[in-house]
Amino acid sequence: MDTHFFAGLTKFKLDAGKHRRDDDFADRFSHNFTTLLLVIFTLVVSARQYIGKPIACWVPTEFTRAQEEIWII
Structure with a gap:
């Protein structure tokens, strides 16, 4: 790697x-x-999404269970 790049980064030390x-x-x-x-x-949003009531999707009856899982996730 270029050492000038890392030397330049030291100017931005916090x-x-x-x-x-x-x-x-x-x-x-x-x-x-x-x-x-x-x-x-x-x-709050994450808890409602992952812990609370999951999203309910209506999918056509011709979809298999695997296709439902793919599209819902």
């Missing part, structure tokens, strides 16, 4: 210990709240 202070309380709250809300909605 340091989790440093905090930026160019945003106020409302910005920080919005960032955290939005992330939390997206995670909660993702969990």
Whole structure:
């Protein structure tokens, strides 16, 4: 591999210990709240899809069981 590529990547090093202070309380709250809300909605949608009532599909009678499984999944 090209060593210049990896040398260039070191410029983009992220340091989790440093905090930026160019945003106020409302910005920080919005960032955290939005992330939390997206995670909660993702969990709710995933739970309803995988744990709750599965999707019910109507398939023609000429389909075999294997074809039904393929198209439903």
